[in-house]
Amino acid sequence: MIWAQKTLKLKTFSRGIRLITREIQAALPEIGQIESGMLNIFLQHTSASITINENADPDVQKDMNMALDRIAPESFPYEHTLEGRDDMPAHVKSSIVGSSINIPIVAGQLALGTWQGIYLCEHRNSAHARTIILSAFGKKMSQSG
């Protein structure tokens, strides 16, 4: 049984969606030692989110951002507006997209499908420093000669 945890500070960026698959894989080399297990990615914030989506066409990331803006628009009659008009919609997007995701580990690799990548969705207009906690656990690979 392996239990590995790491706190990862992501590069700051402003409103939009960014692929972070490689940063996550690089941050936790213990994934390579797990025969079957699980990776949890946990975002410690309430105005950004973590999800899995298409990893190839940058237009998908732009369209995703636009669609979320239409699903939870700034025009809703919010009362919590002291931190800016983009703050409350960011909280709503955080709950509908989510801030915690689990990906199976199979034979030392994240078992992502061909087109799957891990997205950090920044919902605030201005750049924010975001922290994630990575937890990988599972059965250790057997050593063979």
Place this chain on the structure above:
Amino acid sequence: MIWAQKTLKLKTFSRGIRLITREIQAALPEIGQIESGMLNIFLQHTSASITINENADPDVQKDMNMALDRIAPESFPYEHTLEGRDDMPAHVKSSIVGSSINIPIVAGQLALGTWQGIYLCEHRNSAHARTIILSAFGKKMSQSG
């Protein structure tokens, strides 16, 4: 390795959002014995949901409820209406917000960010009794003198 599970019946309340972080922490003291691990919170219902969001300003909870009502309004042309006009929108919110969430445990504590709290979102108008299953697992803290 620790595996702890507990069924927790929450206090009933009607449509709206309520912070349940403390009830969860109090219900599963085994969290304090886990050096690195995971807590899963699983809601056994399909017309309420569990999420993580801002823990400080009660207006955020009111605004979240209002925003979800606009994203999945009662005015959609639903066919499943026998249980009331609030029932089918509740099912939709349950799937877009979610009913299962994972939070890492680090050094005997839930690794929530400063502003993160755990929300129970009740999507039905009338008060309902809701049950959650808490599962905490991970590496046991080493005893040191």
Place this chain on the structure above:
Amino acid sequence: MIWAQKTLKLKTFSRGIRLITREIQAALPEIGQIESGMLNIFLQHTSASITINENADPDVQKDMNMALDRIAPESFPYEHTLEGRDDMPAHVKSSIVGSSINIPIVAGQLALGTWQGIYLCEHRNSAHARTIILSAFGKKMSQSG
């Protein structure tokens, strides 16, 4: 400690929602050997999703599909349209509904509530072959005579 993983190819079907609880239970009999643990269901695709919702009335599945179509309609001004007008809304639905879900295992059974079933939501118009990875892990049931 048990760690069981299995890749499951689901029957193809076109846009709509289908209950897959029984297929999942049948695919991983190891669930029955776990006293307390967790099942993760991971969908390796970005234009379908996995969720838990009402397992009894087929109208709920139709209404859920209709509601998701209204929440993320084809009429949004998407740029990623080469794969069809239904493709980008499918990506959005995949992120708001989700592609990874965790269900606790208690005494050899999935701890689903009375009304909970597992849904595969196919968001593309045409039938697609979808693959899920099932991972069950937890404390082994003690043998007693």
